[in-house]
Amino acid sequence: xxxxxxxxxxxxxxxxxxxxxxxxxxxxxxxxxxxTQLQARVDAVGAEVSRGLARLEGKLASINSTAAAAYRxxxxxxxxxxxxxxxxxxxxxxxxxxxxxxxVYLLRDALGRRILLLPRGMSQDLADYYRAxxxxxxxxxxxxxRAVYMASTEVAMxxxxxxxxxxxxxxxxxxxxxxxxxxxxxxxxxxxxxxxxTIADVGPAYSPDFEKIASLKPxxxxxxxxxxxxxxxxVVKKLDQxxxxxxxxxxxxxQTALGRxxxxxxxxxxxxxxxxxxxxxxxxxxxxxxxxxxxxxxxxPRVAWFTIFGGVLYPAGAGVRDLIRIAGGRYAYANYSRVxxxxxxxxxNDVDVLIWSSxxxxxxxxxxxxxxxxxxxxxxxxxxxxxxxxxxYQLANAYPERLLEELVWxxxxxxxxxxxxxxxxxxx
Numbered sequence: 001x002x003x004x005x006x007x008x009x010x011x012x013x014x015x016x017x018x019x020x021x022x023x024x025x026x027x028x029x030x031x032x033x034x035x036t037q038l039q040a041r042v043d044a045v046g047a048e049v050s051r052g053l054a055r056l057e058g059k060l061a062s063i064n065s066t067a068a069a070a071y072r073x074x075x076x077x078x079x080x081x082x083x084x085x086x087x088x089x090x091x092x093x094x095x096x097x098x099x100x101x102x103x104v105y106l107l108r109d110a111l112g113r114r115i116l117l118l119p120r121g122m123s124q125d126l127a128d129y130y131r132a133x134x135x136x137x138x139x140x141x142x143x144x145x146r147a148v149y150m151a152s153t154e155v156a157m158x159x160x161x162x163x164x165x166x167x168x169x170x171x172x173x174x175x176x177x178x179x180x181x182x183x184x185x186x187x188x189x190x191x192x193x194x195x196x197x198t199i200a201d202v203g204p205a206y207s208p209d210f211e212k213i214a215s216l217k218p219x220x221x222x223x224x225x226x227x228x229x230x231x232x233x234x235v236v237k238k239l240d241q242x243x244x245x246x247x248x249x250x251x252x253x254x255q256t257a258l259g260r261x262x263x264x265x266x267x268x269x270x271x272x273x274x275x276x277x278x279x280x281x282x283x284x285x286x287x288x289x290x291x292x293x294x295x296x297x298x299x300x301p302r303v304a305w306f307t308i309f310g311g312v313l314y315p316a317g318a319g320v321r322d323l324i325r326i327a328g329g330r331y332a333y334a335n336y337s338r339v340x341x342x343x344x345x346x347x348x349n350d351v352d353v354l355i356w357s358s359x360x361x362x363x364x365x366x367x368x369x370x371x372x373x374x375x376x377x378x379x380x381x382x383x384x385x386x387x388x389x390x391x392x393y394q395l396a397n398a399y400p401e402r403l404l405e406e407l408v409w410x411x412x413x414x415x416x417x418x419x420x421x422x423x424x425x426x427x428x
Contacts, residue, residue, distance in 0.1 A: 080129065088274050091285075092259035095250055096266050098274065105142075105269050106134050110250035111225060113137040117269055138245045143169060143271045144219040148176035150205050150232070152185070154222045154249050156398035157264040159187045165276040173271070175216045176202040186391040186422075206230050210238055220270055221246040255319050257400035258288065264398065287401040288326075295328025295412050301352035303329040303411060304344065304379070308371050309358070315339035316357070327407035329353065345373060353411060354379040356387035356427070364427050385427040386410050392423045399423075 083102030090097065099106040104126075105117035116136035118127055120143070131139065149155045155177060162171040171189060180201030185191035193199040200216060203209040205224075213221070225248045227233045239246045247270070251263040261284055268277035303324045305316035316324070321331045332351045333339045354377060361367050364385055368375050379385055396403050402422060409418035418426075 080126075088265055088269070088278070090262055090265065092256050093251075093254055093262040093265075094259060095253060096263065098265060098269055100274075101130075103272070104130050105274075106136070107247070107266065107269060109266075110248040110253065113248065115140060115247055117142050119272070138247075140220050140245050140247075140270065142219075142269070143273075144173055145169075146175045146216060146218045147173045147270070148178075148202060148213055148216060148218045148221040149174060150178045150208075150221070150223040150235075151249070152177070152179070152183075152394040153251060153397045154224075154267065155190060156187060156395055157251075157261075157267050159190060160264060160280055160398055161268055161271065161273055161276055162189075164280055165273070167271065167273055167276060170271050170273065173219075174199050175218065176200045176213060178202055178205045178208055183394075184390060186394055205232055206235065208235060210242060213244065214242060218244060222249050222267065224248065224250050224252065226250075251397055257319070257323060257397075257403055258285065260397040261400040284401045288404055291401070291404050291408050291416075292326050294415060295408055298328050298412060298415065300325075300328060300330040301411050302332040302350060303353045303355060304332045304347075304351045304377070305355045305357055306339065306344070307356055307358040308341070313339065313341050313344065314357070320357075323404070323407065324411075327404055327411050329407075329411040341371070341373070345376065348377045351378050352382075352384065354385045355410070355424070356385065359388040359390050359392060359425075361387050361427065362425065367427060383428070384410075386424045387427055389421065389423055389425045396423050 080101070083104075085101040086099070088098035088100065095110045097108045103119045103122075107115040107117065109115060114134060114136040116130060116134055116139045118130065118139060118141050120141050122141075147158075149158070155174065158170050158174065161167045171193075174190070174193070175198075177190075177194065177199055178201075180194050180199060182201075182204075185194065190199065194201065200212060202212050202216070221239060221244055223232060223236060223239070223246050225232050225236055236246065236248070247266075249263055249266065251260045254260045254263075262281060264280060265274055265277040268274050305320055305324065307314050315333060316331060321334065324331050329352075332347060333343055336343050354374075356367060361370070364380060367380075367385065367387075374380055399422075405416075406418075406421055406424050408416045409421075410424065
């Protein structure tokens with residue numbers, strides 16, 4: 001083979017090698033492009049999967065949140081459904097009510113306001129549920145630790161819970177009293193607390209010291225309500241403005257002594273002590289029934305019951321007349337729709353007992369200074385004249401069994417010899 005032939009073969013071989021290289025290059029480049037396309041598609045699928053997973057996670061989170069809320073709601077509803085509900089029994093009082101669901105109380109006070117009592121530490125879910133359910137006028141968390149009282153009669157009821165049921169927390173909760181230093185107290189511990197400053201005097205009922213009341217930070221204020229220039233209507237409005245929770249205790253408007261005393265159950269609810277109050281009241285009612293039975297079949301002495309102020313005679317009302325009947329007497333002026341001094345003097349010899357329905361007199365002589373003609377009344381002549389003691393207005397509503405017992409002593413000393421009087425005094 002000649003050199004030319006060899007050179008030609010070499011050139012052809014080189015050409016073929018270059019062609020093969022070029023072909024291989026383009027083949028590889030095609031694969032790379034395909035790979036690039038595939039990677040792009042994989043990236044797109046991955047991004048879509050990531051977005052799908054994110055959406056799925058969001059949906060799962062939403063589902064979990066909904067499930068958790070549903071679980072909480074189901075648990076809440078199950079807890080609510082298992083709570084016993086009903087009313088604290090009331091047999092005589094007509095101006096309030098106490099409804100309960102488990103440890104939640106809904107009270108209606110003397111103005112018809114709804115007061116929701118929730119236990120301290122209740123879960124927010126439950127608290128929100130009961131607020132929404134009852135839409136109360138005021139919410140109070142119990143047991144109350146700081147309370148201001150407007151009336152000594154309200155304090156006397158709280159005092160019975162402390163004294164008879166060992167509820168020292170009730171006594172400790174009293175941080176303020178209206179008229180606290182204006183009159184004598186017949187509740188020894190209360191008097192001591194006023195004297196040492198543990199209980200603050202917050203001023204008169206018709207115009208209290210609101211700045212002092214606010215500084216006491218009461219959980220609740222027990223007030224009584226009546227309109228008029230010397231009433232407490234303006235006080236209640238001011239408490240509304242200040243946002244101080246209050247409850248209206250108008251026990252004095254009840255028609256019966258037992259109805260007035262039953263308000264102890266209302267006050268007790270604020271201390272989660274309704275069971276204690278029911279026990280106290282059951283004992284009161286049992287004593288009351290025993291006294292009424294003792295004199296039910298006896299002869300009925302005639303009882304005059306009145307006071308004279310500013311020359312005007314104020315006779316017994318319907319509730320007092322019924323009380324005289326239960327105590328074994330009969331009201332001397334039952335046949336008169338209007339009783340004045342003329343009626344009293346007309347029947348001066350037809351009366352067995354005289355009860356002067358106010359205090360401030362300590363002897364018959366004091367009585368005759370008010371109206372000298374009363375000297376002619378048969379009970380004055382016979383020495384059967386009684387008057388309210390200074391403790392009467394503070395204690396009588398809280399201790400009705402004591403009230404009835406002392407009346408039985410007065411009207412029927414032959415079967416119930418008098419003991420130590422608390423609510424009445426025998427005028428000599």
